[in-house]
Amino acid sequence: MDIKNIFSRRQxxxxxxxxxxxxxxFMSENLRTQIVRIINKASRPEEKLGSDNSSNxxxxxxxxxxxxxxxxxxxxANHYNNPENDVITFxxxxxxxxxxxDAIELFLEIFRNLQISFSKPMLxxxxxxxxxxxxxxxxxxxxxxxNGQAIKLDSDYLxxxxxxxTIKLIHDKKFKSVNEEFLKAHEHFKKGNFSETIVxxxxxxxxxxxxxxxxxxxxxxxEDTASILLKHLFENNFIPPYxxxxxxxxxxxxxSGIPTIRNKTASHGKGDKEIEITExxxxxxxxxxxxxxxxLLKNL
Numbered sequence: 001m002d003i004k005n006i007f008s009r010r011q012x013x014x015x016x017x018x019x020x021x022x023x024x025x026f027m028s029e030n031l032r033t034q035i036v037r038i039i040n041k042a043s044r045p046e047e048k049l050g051s052d053n054s055s056n057x058x059x060x061x062x063x064x065x066x067x068x069x070x071x072x073x074x075x076x077a078n079h080y081n082n083p084e085n086d087v088i089t090f091x092x093x094x095x096x097x098x099x100x101x102d103a104i105e106l107f108l109e110i111f112r113n114l115q116i117s118f119s120k121p122m123l124x125x126x127x128x129x130x131x132x133x134x135x136x137x138x139x140x141x142x143x144x145x146x147n148g149q150a151i152k153l154d155s156d157y158l159x160x161x162x163x164x165x166t167i168k169l170i171h172d173k174k175f176k177s178v179n180e181e182f183l184k185a186h187e188h189f190k191k192g193n194f195s196e197t198i199v200x201x202x203x204x205x206x207x208x209x210x211x212x213x214x215x216x217x218x219x220x221x222x223e224d225t226a227s228i229l230l231k232h233l234f235e236n237n238f239i240p241p242y243x244x245x246x247x248x249x250x251x252x253x254x255x256s257g258i259p260t261i262r263n264k265t266a267s268h269g270k271g272d273k274e275i276e277i278t279e280x281x282x283x284x285x286x287x288x289x290x291x292x293x294x295x296l297l298k299n300l
Contacts, residue, residue, distance in 0.1 A: 003134050022142030022153055025097060031139045032092050032100075038131055039088070039107055041123040057114055058084040061106045065090075069099070101143060101150045104132065109148050147171050147179075151186050166294040170204075177207045178293065185286060194282035201289040202226065208293045209233060212300055238299065 003009070043054045062074055062083040073079055075093065079086035087103060094100050112125045123131075133144045142153045146167045170179040181204035188196040209229040213220045218236050220229060 003131060022140055024142045024152065027097060027100060027141060028139060029092075031135060031141060034135045035104060035132060036088055036091055038123065038128050038135070039091070039104075042111060042125065042128040043084075043107075044122055055084065057107070057110055058087045060110050061087050061103060064106055065099075065102060068102075105145070105148065105150050108132075108145060112148060147183070149183055149186070152189065166290040169294060169297055175208075175211065175297065178204050178211065178297075181207055182290070182293070185289075189282055189286060192279075194277040194279060197282040198277060198285045201285050205289045205293060208296055212238065212296060215300065233296075 043057055065074060065087075066072060074086045074090040076089075079089060087107075091100055091103050094103075108125065108129055111128070129145050129148075136142075136144055143150050144153055145151070151167075167182070169175070170182060172179075181200050185197050185200035185204065188194070188200060206226050206229060209226070209232075210220065210222075210224075213229065213232055216236065216238065218232055220232055224232075
């Protein structure tokens with residue numbers, strides 16, 4: 001389901017009035033209202049305006065958020081007996097952007113789990129996610145939802161189609177460990193935990209290689225480093241010979257790039273000298289890890 005392309009929206013597109021640069025600290029009243037309208041449509045069946053399932057959905061969202069934030073209610077005591085109003089008011093008024101994203105993320109997660117209990121919702125979970133992402137993009141709000149999780153967009157990162165393709169690829173159940181670790185890396189990057197970003201990204205890369213080796217019945221040790229795992233892959237002709245020149249270069253990038261970054265920073269002791277893990281370094285690691293995982297799994 002797409003956003004209705006009304007006249008004023010078409011004119012904004014023609015005048016190139018949608019933001020080219022993302023910001024991450026402000027959600028306009030219009031954007032918040034659009035998100036609430038999406039939530040309202042998705043949480044209600046077509047034939048009636050309310051349902052027990054809808055009440056359960058908002059009650060669960062509020063319970064989780066209140067548990068995490070140490071609150072009895074999200075906005076004010078008047079909404080204590082109406083969890084839906086409490087959650088909706090929270091999305092409309094909460095100043096902490098990360099908490100607003102918490103609420104939307106939980107809605108998408110819990111709604112997906114409950115969707116089978118809903119009688120023909122006005123908006124499916126996939127349509128709701130797609131429209132939320134479109135609204136965010138048009139508002140220049142630098143986040144989107146991938147596989148139910150909020151991910152921070154960056155012009156050099158998640159605009160990169162290769163990395164976005166990797167996220168979709170590893171969502172397959174058979175890549176569960178890779179998916180969990182790569183998404184953890186995203187979560188750490190979003191929170192500014194750049195050292196942890198590198199650790200989780202590299203874990204996902206190593207898990208990818210172990211998964212491939214196991215599927216090919218190639219022996220390896222659980223404690224093998226990325227460099228040794230790479231060696232197994234190349235020695236056992238996992239990649240066609242005609243790509244040897246390309247893969248020799250790729251191997252050099254991987255061995256000198258990903259494993260070296262990890263060995264010299266996050267996964268080893270810092271010693272006497274404090275090592276600064278910058279956003280650019282974490283971003284580079286995520287990029288090269290995502291591209292490499294994508295390449296390897298597509299050849300599985």
